Amino acid sequence: MLRDITLGQYYPAGSVIHKLDPRVKLLGTVLYIISLFVFGKPVNYLLAALFLALLIKLSKVPVSFMVRGLRAIFILMIITAIFNLFLTPGRVIWQLWKLKITEEGVRVAVLMVIRLILLVMGSSLMTLTTTPNDLTDGMEKGLGFLKKVHVPVHEIAMMMSIALRFIPILMEETDKIMKAQSARGADFDTGNLIQKAKSLVPVLVPLFISAFRRANDLAMAMEARGYHGGEGRTKMRPLEYYGIDHTAYLVLACYLAVMIAVRVLL
Template sequence: MLRDITIGQYYPEESFIHKLDPRVKLLGAFLFVVSVFIYDNLLGFAIMTFFLGLCIVTCKVPLKFMVKGLRAILFILILTGVINLFLTPGTSVFSWRFINITKQGIYNTVYMIIRLTYLVLGSSIMTLTTTPTRLTDGMETGLRFLKFFKFPVHEVAMMMSIALRFIPILIEEADKIMKAQMARGADFETGGLIKKAKNMVPLLVPLFVSAWRRAGDLAMAMEARCYNGGEGRTRMKPLKYQKCDYIAYLILFIYLGAMIATRIIFKADTLFGMYS
C-alpha cells in the first residue's frame, strides 16, 4: 500500500520534459495548478485535459505509473466527493429520506474530483521528470530573490531535496516495520478510525526513532564530505536556459492565456457550468 505513493519519485527517461530547466517545470506546475482552479467551463476543461495529455505523452512516463500515485489520495477523493455530493444546497434532483442530491452537488463533485486528480497528476509530472537535486536547484535559483528578505533559500532547498530522497527509504522502512509488527500479531486492519489510529503507534514510534538516527548519520556524512552551507559551493549541473526552455515558456503562457480567455469569454456555460 505504502509503496504506491509515486509523488516525489523520479522516473529516469530521456524526454523533452526531462531535459527542461527545473525553473520552467516549477513555473509550469504552478501555472497548471492555478489553471485547475480557474477553469469553470467545458472548453477550459478540454484545453486543460489536452495540455495535461500532451505533457503525459511527451514525458514518456507510463500512465499506469502515474495513476498508481492517485491510489494514495483515493480516500481524500472519495471523502471530498461524498461531502460535495450530499451537502451542497440547491435544486434537488434526487431525494430519499434525509439524502438530498442536488444539481449543484453533482457539478461540485465532478469538479472537485477532476481538480484533485489533475492537481496530483500535474505535480507528479514535475517530480517524476526532475531529479530532486535539480528540483531544489531550480527552487534555489528561481527563488533567490527571497534571500533579500533574509529567507534561508539554500538551506530550505537542501532540506527539501533530502526529504524527497528519504521518502522512498522511509516508506520501505515503514512497510518493513509494519510487517514485523504484523508477524507478532499487531493489527492494522480492523477497528474504527480511532482504534486504527491507536494501532499506528507501534509503527510510528520505531519509524520516528530510526528517522532521527538516519538524520544524525546523514548530517555526519555530509560534514565529512565538506558540506558547509551554501557559501562557496559550485554546481555540477548549473542551470542555464536552452532553446527548448524558451519554447516551453511560450507554450505555458499561451496555455495560461487560453485558460483565462475561456473563463472571461464563455463564463460558465450551460452544459457543464456550475451556476447555470
C-alpha cells in the same frame, strides 16, 4: 515488503519533459494548479485535460504510473463528491426525506472530481519526470530572490534534499531490520492493535539509532569536505535556461492565454 511503497518517485524515460529545467516544471505546475481553480467553466476543464494529456504523452511515462497516484486520494474524491452532491442548494431533481440532490450539486460534484484528478495527475507528472535533487535545486534557484528578505533558501533546500535522500535509505534499513527480527522469530502481522504496536519496538529502536548514526556520519563527511553553508558555493551543473526551456515557457503562456480567452469570450 516496504520496498513496494512508492513515494514521490522518479520514472527515468529521458523525454523532452525530463530534460526541461526544473524551474520551468515547478512554475508550470504551480500555474497549472492555479488555472484549475481560477477558470471554472467546463470548457476550461476540457482544455486543461487535453493539455495534460499532451504533456503525459510527451513525457513517455506510462499512464498506469499516473493513475497509481490517484489511488491515494480515492477516498478524498468520494467524500468531496458526496458532500457537493447533497449539500449544494439549487433545483431539486431527486429527494428522499431530508437528502436531496440538485442539478447544481451534480454539476459541482463532477467538476470537483475532475479538478482533483487533474491536480494530482499534474503534480505527479512533475515528480515522475524530475529527480528530487533537481527539484530542490530548482527551488533553491527559483526562490533565490527570497534571500534578500533573509529567508534561508539554501539551508531549506539542503535540508529538503537530505531528507528526500534519506527516505529510500531509511526504508531499506527498515526492511533490513524487519527481516533480521523476523529471522529471530518476530511476528509483525498477527495480534491486536496493541500487540502489533508492541511488535514494532524491535524495529524502531534500531532504526532510530541507525538514523542518528547516519546523520552523524553525514554531518562529519560534509564538514570534512569544507561545507559551510550556501555562501560562495558553486554548482557542478548550474541550472541554465536553454532553447527548449524558452519554448516551454512560451507553450505555458499560450495555454494560459487560451484559458483566459475561453473564460472571457465563451
